[in-house]
Amino acid sequence: xxxxxxxxxxxxxxxxxxxxxxxxxxxxxxxxxxYAKVGLSLFVEHGPPAVxxxxxxxxxxxxxxxxxxxxxxxxxxxxxxxxxxxxxLTVHAAxxxxxxxxxxxxxxxxxxxKGHAAPRVLAVTVLTSLSAEEVAAVGLPGTPEEAALxxxxxxxxxxVDGLVCSPREAAAFRRELGPTxxxxxxxxxxxxxxxxxxxxxxxxxxxxxxxxDLLVVGRPxxxxxxxxxxxxxxxxxxxxx
Numbered sequence: 001x002x003x004x005x006x007x008x009x010x011x012x013x014x015x016x017x018x019x020x021x022x023x024x025x026x027x028x029x030x031x032x033x034x035y036a037k038v039g040l041s042l043f044v045e046h047g048p049p050a051v052x053x054x055x056x057x058x059x060x061x062x063x064x065x066x067x068x069x070x071x072x073x074x075x076x077x078x079x080x081x082x083x084x085x086x087x088x089l090t091v092h093a094a095x096x097x098x099x100x101x102x103x104x105x106x107x108x109x110x111x112x113x114k115g116h117a118a119p120r121v122l123a124v125t126v127l128t129s130l131s132a133e134e135v136a137a138v139g140l141p142g143t144p145e146e147a148a149l150x151x152x153x154x155x156x157x158x159x160v161d162g163l164v165c166s167p168r169e170a171a172a173f174r175r176e177l178g179p180t181x182x183x184x185x186x187x188x189x190x191x192x193x194x195x196x197x198x199x200x201x202x203x204x205x206x207x208x209x210x211x212x213d214l215l216v217v218g219r220p221x222x223x224x225x226x227x228x229x230x231x232x233x234x235x236x237x238x239x240x241x
Contacts (some may be wrong), residue, residue, distance in 0.1 A: 007235040009035040012062050014218030020047055029231035051084050061086040066124050068092035071099045075106035082110030083229040086119045091179035093123035093151035100158035120182050122162040123155035128187035145169050167202035170210035186216040202236050
């Protein structure tokens with residue numbers, strides 16, 4: 001079984017907004033949201049100061065860069081990320097075993113050099129935006145769920161700490177890989193919310209019951225008339241699940 005934690009420690013705000021706006025939003029919803037996810041757009045524009053800004057608000061940082069390059073380059077980038085004191089860092093499982101091992105090594109060494117706890121390195125399996133047709137078009141055989149499980153086995157064998165998958169794959173990952181991998185599920189949409197560009201979205205309760213450790217929520221909070229109320233409702237649903 002996964003560890004029992006307060007609901008806020010299982011929710012990450014996808015801060016895919018202008019930095020000032022993202023900081024204001026996180027500050028509002030922080031009573032119910034423990035992580036801030038700093039993704040490519042924020043990091044490309046602001047770099048490490050974006051991470052530091054959310055840390056000053058007490059957020060644990062999910063640095064979602066989805067690193068995918070030759071092993072040496074990924075190791076160097078992961079070391080820089082570890083040195084920032086982030087809690088989570090993403091890489092692409094499709095980068096292969098050598099790259100994944102390099103990412104773990106770099107993240108741990110970078111954190112150690114600065115006196116931080118090592119971040120969990122999470123391998124992205126199949127993007128939640130990809131439909132079955134798109135998965136086939138990029139050359140991955142089988143269903144998205146089958147492709148994701150193959151990549152998950154590879155990544156866990158390479159020593160990563162966890163996996164990023166859609167809520168629909170989480171239960172299969174738990175059955176196949178056991179309780180140890182930390183499972184992060186984007187594509188979270190409360191009942192009645194628009195799916196947007198997520199092809200394999202599910203509700204917070206579905207994700208938790210499937211075994212997800214961390215749920216990433218963006219637009220259902222960003223676009224809510226009352227973001228704090230939306231975050232509270234999601235936290236309550238996570239607790240009840």
